[in-house]
Amino acid sequence: MHPPHSFYVRLSLPEKLRPLLELALNLYWRREQETAYLFRRLDPGLWEEAGHNPVLFLHLLPQERLQAYAGDGDYTREVERVWQEHLAYQERQVTWLQEHNLSGNVAIAYFSAEFGLSAALPIYAGGLGLLAGDLLKSASDLGLPLAGVSLLYREGYFRQRLDRQGRQQELYPRYNFYDLPLELERRADGTPLTVQVAFPDREVKAQVWRARVGRLNLYLLDADCRDNWESDRGITDRLYGGDLEKRIQQEILLGIGGVRALAALGRETTICHLNEGHSAFLALERIRQLKEKHGLDFAAARELAASGHIFTTHTPVAAGIDLFPPYLMDKYFTGYYQSLGLSRQEFLALGRQDPNNQQEPFNMAVLALRLSAWANGVSRLHGRTARRMWRNLWPEVPEEEIPIGAITNGVHTPSWVGSRMAALYDCYLGPGWREEPAEAASWAGVEHIPARELWQAHEEQREELVVYARRKLAAQLEARGSGSLEIAAATEVLHPRALTIGFARRFAAYKRPALLFSDPERLARILGDPQRPVQIIFAGKAHPGDEEGKKLIQQIVAYAGRKEFRRSVVFLEDYDLEMARCLVGGVDIWLGNPRRPLEASSTSGMKAVLNGALHVSTMDGWWDEAWTPATGWAIGRGEVFDDVPYQDAVEAAQLYDLLEKEIIPLFYTRDEEGLPAGWLERMKKSIKTYGPVFNTHRMVQEYSRQFYLPAAALYQRLEAGRQERARNLAAWKNRVQAGWPRVRVERVEDDGGGELDLGSTLTVRAWIFLGELQPPDVKVEIYYGLLEAAAEITAAEKETMKLEEELGEGRYLYSGAIPCRRAGRQGYNVRVLPYHVDLAHPLQAGLILWG
Numbered sequence: 001m002h003p004p005h006s007f008y009v010r011l012s013l014p015e016k017l018r019p020l021l022e023l024a025l026n027l028y029w030r031r032e033q034e035t036a037y038l039f040r041r042l043d044p045g046l047w048e049e050a051g052h053n054p055v056l057f058l059h060l061l062p063q064e065r066l067q068a069y070a071g072d073g074d075y076t077r078e079v080e081r082v083w084q085e086h087l088a089y090q091e092r093q094v095t096w097l098q099e100h101n102l103s104g105n106v107a108i109a110y111f112s113a114e115f116g117l118s119a120a121l122p123i124y125a126g127g128l129g130l131l132a133g134d135l136l137k138s139a140s141d142l143g144l145p146l147a148g149v150s151l152l153y154r155e156g157y158f159r160q161r162l163d164r165q166g167r168q169q170e171l172y173p174r175y176n177f178y179d180l181p182l183e184l185e186r187r188a189d190g191t192p193l194t195v196q197v198a199f200p201d202r203e204v205k206a207q208v209w210r211a212r213v214g215r216l217n218l219y220l221l222d223a224d225c226r227d228n229w230e231s232d233r234g235i236t237d238r239l240y241g242g243d244l245e246k247r248i249q250q251e252i253l254l255g256i257g258g259v260r261a262l263a264a265l266g267r268e269t270t271i272c273h274l275n276e277g278h279s280a281f282l283a284l285e286r287i288r289q290l291k292e293k294h295g296l297d298f299a300a301a302r303e304l305a306a307s308g309h310i311f312t313t314h315t316p317v318a319a320g321i322d323l324f325p326p327y328l329m330d331k332y333f334t335g336y337y338q339s340l341g342l343s344r345q346e347f348l349a350l351g352r353q354d355p356n357n358q359q360e361p362f363n364m365a366v367l368a369l370r371l372s373a374w375a376n377g378v379s380r381l382h383g384r385t386a387r388r389m390w391r392n393l394w395p396e397v398p399e400e401e402i403p404i405g406a407i408t409n410g411v412h413t414p415s416w417v418g419s420r421m422a423a424l425y426d427c428y429l430g431p432g433w434r435e436e437p438a439e440a441a442s443w444a445g446v447e448h449i450p451a452r453e454l455w456q457a458h459e460e461q462r463e464e465l466v467v468y469a470r471r472k473l474a475a476q477l478e479a480r481g482s483g484s485l486e487i488a489a490a491t492e493v494l495h496p497r498a499l500t501i502g503f504a505r506r507f508a509a510y511k512r513p514a515l516l517f518s519d520p521e522r523l524a525r526i527l528g529d530p531q532r533p534v535q536i537i538f539a540g541k542a543h544p545g546d547e548e549g550k551k552l553i554q555q556i557v558a559y560a561g562r563k564e565f566r567r568s569v570v571f572l573e574d575y576d577l578e579m580a581r582c583l584v585g586g587v588d589i590w591l592g593n594p595r596r597p598l599e600a601s602s603t604s605g606m607k608a609v610l611n612g613a614l615h616v617s618t619m620d621g622w623w624d625e626a627w628t629p630a631t632g633w634a635i636g637r638g639e640v641f642d643d644v645p646y647q648d649a650v651e652a653a654q655l656y657d658l659l660e661k662e663i664i665p666l667f668y669t670r671d672e673e674g675l676p677a678g679w680l681e682r683m684k685k686s687i688k689t690y691g692p693v694f695n696t697h698r699m700v701q702e703y704s705r706q707f708y709l710p711a712a713a714l715y716q717r718l719e720a721g722r723q724e725r726a727r728n729l730a731a732w733k734n735r736v737q738a739g740w741p742r743v744r745v746e747r748v749e750d751d752g753g754g755e756l757d758l759g760s761t762l763t764v765r766a767w768i769f770l771g772e773l774q775p776p777d778v779k780v781e782i783y784y785g786l787l788e789a790a791a792e793i794t795a796a797e798k799e800t801m802k803l804e805e806e807l808g809e810g811r812y813l814y815s816g817a818i819p820c821r822r823a824g825r826q827g828y829n830v831r832v833l834p835y836h837v838d839l840a841h842p843l844q845a846g847l848i849l850w851g
């Protein structure tokens with residue numbers, strides 16, 4: 001029965017235990033393990049039952065238990081100690097910005113369709129969400145004024161079970177939001193705060209929940225409100241669930257609803273960071289609001305809004321991007337684009353690579369790129385891939401100059417280091433690795449960790465993993481209805497001392513989870529060596545619509561069931577954040593073998609190396625920039641063959657070779673103390689090399705320096721007064737765009753005579769016709785470098801040319817010089833670019849003219 005009325009009974013805790021409630025409502029604890037232990041101690045069984053969700057746990061815990069502990073002095077002192085530490089963190093005044101004399105009136109909203117913060121809040125599917133969660137935690141640590149915005153999914157992402165044939169089953173439990181670490185945002189009169197978005201023939205409402213993440217807030221929109229049509233209450237039921245129409249509804253709510261929620265909450269926001277294109281409709285709503293607020297036209301409002309938008313793309317393949325057919329755009333946006341003052345054609349062009357192609361669907365990444373002044377990929381290699389992928393949007397611009405930068409992903413260091421390793425770091429590294437993980441000095445102490453202690457801590461974490469894996473395996477076999485013998489056998493799989501390989505990630509074809517099984521006999525020989533045993537733990541979900549991914553799971557499960565692999569290959573169901581922690585904490589080798597360049601970054605390997613695991617991967621994502629011969633192993637050197645099966649065969653062979661010739665011998669070569677000295681040496685080098693770099697502190701600092709602060713400064717400049725400069729910039733762009741087709745490089749001359757001496761300079765003169773444009777509107781450059789056989793300029797450099805003479809009738813003479821610093825055949829060209837002080841990037845407008 002659906003009860004017509006409901007009410008919520010607020011929890012009441014004894015005075016001395018009140019801090020527990022505050023702690024329970026914060027998703028980020030500075031002292032994670034100690035805080036979790038406060039709860040666990042009250043009832044370890046119930047803590048497991050509640051899935052480590054402290055709010056649900058407190059709801060379920062009998063009042064008598066609380067009363068009893070309130071009288072336990074040891075316990076209440078511990079609560080007080082953790083509480084004081086939490087308060088000190090929450091109230092810390094000095095921020096990283098102040099420490100580095102960086103300032104700017106920034107207020108950042110970080111939009112993401114998913115956030116992976118805690119297993120207790122299952123609104124994440126994978127890497128994108130985990131990155132958002134870790135970013136939020138680092139932003140809190142650094143005191144950045146940032147708020148997260150996302151959707152609250154009633155059924156979260158699916159829970160994975162496998163049937164007896166190894167086929168993935170998707171379960172969708174319905175979460176009770178009152179049992180989650182969330183608070184409903186209310187108006188002054190106590191009624192829930194709601195925002196509305198217009199859908200065909202109706203308004204859809206969403207209420208707003210707040211999750212606390214350390215010192216920051218994450219706002220989550222929830223369409224499951226009584227006022228909505230029954231069908232609309234399901235808009236936010238599942239993350240990435242449903243058809244294309246459901247997807248556009250979710251993205252309208254996230255982007256447009258999200259901006260409205262910030263406004264309704266009274267949060268002035270100037271900077272919006274788009275974590276992938278799902279939230280890109282926010283750019284339209286920001287333009288609409290600025291237009292209305294300041295009485296701007298679309299073009300000026302667009303300049304102003306875009307100056308504060310940062311777009312981070314995570315997708316190296318076109319198939320990963322949301323595309324909406326024009327009929328859906330018409331259905332949901334006809335009224336909306338009219339309110340922006342745009343025609344249908346102008347509106348749809350914002351999401352099209354070719355603005356004149358009427359058939360082209362509306363592309364969310366194109367929308368994001370067109371309406372963000374700042375953009376980046378998530379590793380250096382992915383930056384290059386993204387520039388190539390989107391070069392159509394900037395025709396004639398050399399690929400390396402496409403305005404999409406690269407900021408490599410990271411992980412939130414203290415969240416991913418296991419308890420034994422953390423204790424070791426606290427002892428030998430001091431507090432720096434937690435407080436300032438991006439400083440190399442914080443990791444210098446790794447050298448001082450005695451080999452024996454390092455090995456012991458690592459082995460203890462491996463043992464914990466083996467125990468965890470056996471328990472999980474037994475539970476999943478039981479749930480699957482397996483026989484008692486099989487369940488009992490689960491307690492004997494894996495060996496706590498064997499070389500352990502972890503492979504856990506979304507199951508998708510390009511990640512090649514079955515690559516290790518390319519030659520099952522060879523693998524069986526490797527794993528089955530009684531002197532030097534090796535074992536592998538797999539985990540990962542396949543997207544519900546990805547049949548190929550599901551087949552790969554089935555394949556692994558089938559191998560794991562074979563006699564020769566039964567004790568050494570395990571597939572754990574329902575990969576989530578907690579399982580990831582156990583895995584990255586306990587493995588010796590973290591394996592990744594994606595097909596380059598399809599993995600934009602990947603972050604699980606970063607979590608593993610923080611725990612002393614060694615990383616083995618193809619040269620893709622972060623590993624392409626991180627690998628060194630002393631710190632890990634590379635499968636191949638980044639070669640890409642057209643023949644995919646051939647590529648797979650070559651890389652599988654390389655992987656087997658690495659295992660047989662390098663990895664296994666190094667692991668099992670022990671000194672007189674029984675320690676793998678060479679292995680430990682590598683562990684130390686790896687921790688010391690990667691610790692300071694691949695973390696979200698470094699990443700957030702880079703986002704701040706490269707984007708947030710310059711964006712805030714530009715936004716302020718454009719907005720100042722009566723948005724004078726935004727209006728001027730828009731008018732200037734308009735004028736330059738109109739005048740550009742007439743601009744010509746009429747003649748180019750140099751004084752070189754074909755051959756020059758090293759160290760001399762080549763003077764170049766160019767006659768430029770600018771038509772209606774003026775010299776201050778443009779920059780004239782010499783673009784030069786070594787000439788390849790194909791007559792392409794490589795490693796190009798640029799020199800700005802000086803205006804020498806105004807020749808009249810729109811003609812100008814420019815000159816400049818090329819310093820001859822390198823020998824060999826060189827080439828140059830002259831080009832004209834638009835120039836304006838308020839352009840975030842000279843090539844942003846996409847205009848360029850070559851001689």
Ligand SMILES: *Cc1c(COP(=O)(O)O)cnc(C)c1O
Nearest residue numbers: 126127505576577580602603604
């Ligand atoms: C870190 C993490 C990911 C992302 O890992 P990739 O290496 O990017 O695939 C996915 N899921 C969970 C649960 C994680 O903890």
